[in-house]
Amino acid sequence: MSHAVEKKMFHSFLFLCFWHLVDAVMIKSVMEGESVTLQINIRRQKNILDIYYMNSIQWSWFRPGESQNVRIIEHDVKTGDIRYYYDEIFRNRLQIDSQTGSLTIRNIRTTDSGLYQMSSRFSVESFNVTVYAHLPTPVITRYSTCSLSSGSLQNCSLLCSVLNVSHVTLSWYKGNSLLSSISVSDLSISLSLPLEVEYQEKNTYSCKVNNPISDQSTHLNITEHCQPCPDSVHCCGFTEAVIRLVLSGVVGVATVIMVVYDIRFRRAEKKRRTQSQSVVE
Missing domain, CATH: 2.60.40.10 (Immunoglobulins)
Structure with missing residues (x-):
């Protein structure tokens, strides 16, 4: 192997080592039912190091409130094989890009929220995904x-x-x-x-x-x-309320007067009949 090739490999190796130290968390927000792609590019350096050092790409998932992650998918860079894990949750909804290592989640659910982490031999990338439900109409x-x-x-x-x-x-x-x-x-x-x-x-x-x-x-x-x-x-409005109260009062007073008059009239009529019968006898 020539000195130039060894020097290039050494510089690439140093780059990947420093790259491994960077672990920024990307924020993703998505509506329930949509698809989201967690975009990375594991093959930034397309050279022999991809074969010798990038053995596999693994995606893990941390559920909200949990400290332990679960492995959900793994891609063997050398053979091209893809293995799926935790399939009872992500059945037929995960897709990994063999060229970039990016992960796509289709028909995403609110229960899929959490921290997704891609890890390889020299790289770790994280995505905080929040899935929002469709809003009801107020x-x-x-x-x-x-x-x-x-x-x-x-x-x-x-x-x-x-x-x-x-x-x-x-x-x-x-x-x-x-x-x-x-x-x-x-x-x-x-x-x-x-x-x-x-x-x-x-x-x-x-x-x-x-x-x-x-x-x-x-x-x-x-x-x-x-x-x-x-x-x-x-x-009602204030004026209309007063008018209604007054009218109600007037009707009430009139009703009382009529009842009293009716009682007095009946008593007077009964007394007159009694007196007429006494005169006849």
Whole structure:
């Protein structure tokens, strides 16, 4: 072997040794059901070292909250053989690029989140993968009757809700301005956020649920969600409420007067009949 070839191999060997010391973690975010490729390039130096020193490429997976990894796929660089492990989880969903060593996960699930690590003789590369579920559409409901605010304005109490969500933020917006919000991290729970609006106002409101890569919104239709209750005093304007109270009082007084008059009339009629019978006898 010539001195030039030995020198080149030595320099390449040093490069790979220093490369092994670098272990940066790449961040990947993906929606459930999509495919994600963990892109590496194990064959940066296409020379004889690929044969002598790069024996195999192995991918491992650390589940969230676990310190032990599980081997999921291994590629023998020399023979081209590919071995799959943990197939009950990743059945037919893993694909490794024999030229670059990159790993593709198809039809990814939320349970596939975690740290994926590629290791070879002189290299370690890591990818932190977070898989987000598809977001539900927020539902707006009216959770109490209307109440009177200051003056003659009428308020309507609303509730925006989403079910079984995690890693999301639920927010109320007035136009493009944020009014209020609530967040949840890794627990799958239901979220609700209240809002009180004036019945006759013309502002635009919307409720939005979002995670780092997607969002869903529902716009508030005040006329639809805040219909007045015509038979309830608490759902009327102040002036109309007073008028109804006065009319109710007048009707009540009139009813009492009529009942008293009827009783007195019956008593007087009964007394007159009794006196007439006494005169005849």
